[in-house]
Amino acid sequence: MGLSLQQFAMVAGAHLLALLSPGPDFFLIARSALLRGWRKTGAVCFGIACANGVFIALALGGVAALHRHGTAFALVQAAGCVYLFYLGGLMLRHARAASIGTHGQDRTSAPTASAWLARFATGFASAILNPKNALFYASLFALLAARDAPFGAQIVYGAWMFVAVFGWDLLVAMSIGHPAVVARFTRHSASIERVTGAVLLAIAASVLAMLARQWL
Template structure:
């Protein structure tokens, strides 16, 4: 049981380490709007992950990966990734990381909804949880144990995202990060576009 948990937790954490739209959304909120707004975006992202985990846990996504709703979310997510990627490439390095935060802060619900939308429209999230829980079910892992795994992953998502917010508030770290910001954002944009194209290729009928 311990070995299985370590495998599940390790795979999930490695997936979190891969920078995606959620990561850069949190980073930008932390830089432009401050910790409180970024934390709300984190909560929205966590809620989106929790929803995907629940769907996968109940077997709805694992058993119906070709369902219209699931496919629609994947196509919408590809559009979102293409948009995000283009925005990163277009505006790379234009906002200094150590500048003042925006004076016109968005409403708290705006940050929450932005995080929720980012999490729901990120194709990686749905595909990862659907695949993971399908494997767990095929290995005969009990429903209760799967639920505990889901709870663990939800808490880890929130903890990791809040850690990103904290790191983004460290001037010394952000100063080093800012020196390479334009290259990092361009690379992130290219990665998001390539991810979207890869998902589109996998969704197209053979």
């Protein structure tokens, strides 16, 4: 397969630096972990990882849809914007303070399939909407191809990055969702909801403005 440890260290290091840079995904994970605990936030983390997996698969295949000015990429971003507008509006409209009892019940109650899917969709939409994700993977795998990295080795790198995204996001959720941290922020749950909603609306608006400048 021609897997080079030096090359793997380069790829893993670049990917780690990208993970350490906070973005909308981090904000969503923090909000979910504070309000619902890290276990339920796992669905958000998995959605983010799957969106990264889509970009990794496209980069491995050398698909032109990853191009920033490509029609397919623009359509995916537009769809993500619509979803984030809907989600952000929902949070702003229904933000409310949670009592300790209500908060604890939300954290320990059995998850339903619809709730899991909703959290998964939130994470997936956030990550698939971020053009930095697409451009990072496209650039990284283009560099690997230029260095004649075997396709089998690139698959290993891609699998590693998927696992690393999911593992890192879960670690963040576990740190923020610690009971001591959650207890401190419970009384501010309504503010957390409002701020998150406003951030999602701002992200969606900025991406739509970028798309408008590109296509109009």
